[in-house]
Amino acid sequence: MRQKQEAAMYKAIHHDGYKSLVDVSEYLARHDIVYRRPALKPYEGLPVGDGKMGGLLYHEPNGIAIQVNHTDAIDFAPDGNMQAWSWETEERNTAPVACAVISIQSSLPCFDWVYLQDYEERLCLADGCVHGRAVSPFARLQWKVFAPADSGLMVFQIDAWQTEEAAWSIKADRWPSPNFFHHYEQITPLYNKNIDCISAQLTEKDIVLSQDLGRCRTATVCRVLNSSFTSELLHAHGGIFRLPKQREQHFTLLVSTCVHEKTDADPVTAACVMLNTHLNEKELFTQHQEYWRNFLGSQFFTCGAGGLSGKPLVRLLVSAEQLRPRKVPDYICRPVELVQGQPQLGAFLSLEPSAKLLAGAGSRTSGAL
Numbered sequence: 001m002r003q004k005q006e007a008a009m010y011k012a013i014h015h016d017g018y019k020s021l022v023d024v025s026e027y028l029a030r031h032d033i034v035y036r037r038p039a040l041k042p043y044e045g046l047p048v049g050d051g052k053m054g055g056l057l058y059h060e061p062n063g064i065a066i067q068v069n070h071t072d073a074i075d076f077a078p079d080g081n082m083q084a085w086s087w088e089t090e091e092r093n094t095a096p097v098a099c100a101v102i103s104i105q106s107s108l109p110c111f112d113w114v115y116l117q118d119y120e121e122r123l124c125l126a127d128g129c130v131h132g133r134a135v136s137p138f139a140r141l142q143w144k145v146f147a148p149a150d151s152g153l154m155v156f157q158i159d160a161w162q163t164e165e166a167a168w169s170i171k172a173d174r175w176p177s178p179n180f181f182h183h184y185e186q187i188t189p190l191y192n193k194n195i196d197c198i199s200a201q202l203t204e205k206d207i208v209l210s211q212d213l214g215r216c217r218t219a220t221v222c223r224v225l226n227s228s229f230t231s232e233l234l235h236a237h238g239g240i241f242r243l244p245k246q247r248e249q250h251f252t253l254l255v256s257t258c259v260h261e262k263t264d265a266d267p268v269t270a271a272c273v274m275l276n277t278h279l280n281e282k283e284l285f286t287q288h289q290e291y292w293r294n295f296l297g298s299q300f301f302t303c304g305a306g307g308l309s310g311k312p313l314v315r316l317l318v319s320a321e322q323l324r325p326r327k328v329p330d331y332i333c334r335p336v337e338l339v340q341g342q343p344q345l346g347a348f349l350s351l352e353p354s355a356k357l358l359a360g361a362g363s364r365t366s367g368a369l
Contacts, residue, residue: 063105173238219267
């Protein structure tokens, strides 16, 4: 058993002296986050986002849900000193706010644990997507969710093969609440905070959710592709897409969120522009994959004519004395001779997921990576 483990370790870090022979996708697949049962609590969901906009993808008994957040969506307090422990001003302190809640629902209990025969949801590090599949007596489902970089969008691709004709729906709404900064000690009796700041409207068939917090304004626009559907407003805070009853459902949902602060620009217009710029989900995924490959390529050391290049996932300060081969087992790392004529430099790939790369100069001096 140990020999097999050592062989697998050596394969994961093997280098031919000029370039790494590591299969990056295979290496990263061992560190995917994989769920074998649905995450039914929002805080247990898998993260999806582009660094600015995103949320945690979780499940309801009949579908998938996510709360859409944005780093710039903030309910700013009036100017003045913060009064953290004054319950009278508790709800006037600055706090982050959500932009929308998206719920994709089947009329069948496709994700009810009572009926699930097979389930897997995976946060795939190799392509930066959440991939899922579920099998029940009612349907076989597949879904993929990702947020392309610099697009301001989230993409939900759903495929369902059902045992009977069944309808699907996609609901988008936003219900504000008090912040509850110190709910375990004191609760401000405030029951209608920011309720009138939310408005929902239909733009053609898109559902648009606007939020005017004074200094900050947000807009979330939802659009359905690849399916016949109807859209309607449910109330002043949200709307719904209704997909017809049929045995197979194949559709894509695009969600765009934009936040403006202290400007005259309209966040709804900006969010619609982002949607109109990226209408082809296949092109979006291709761009996302290319970006992700380039990003991952910069996280591993490579050796070429120009010497050692690449940005490690974790930057460490390591001395050459600590990295002498006599102190490190051969199956853990292998020194690499770099460009001829330059001082010898040893590059080592750690097996620990939290420390992907170590490097040290071939002298007794320490070098920062």
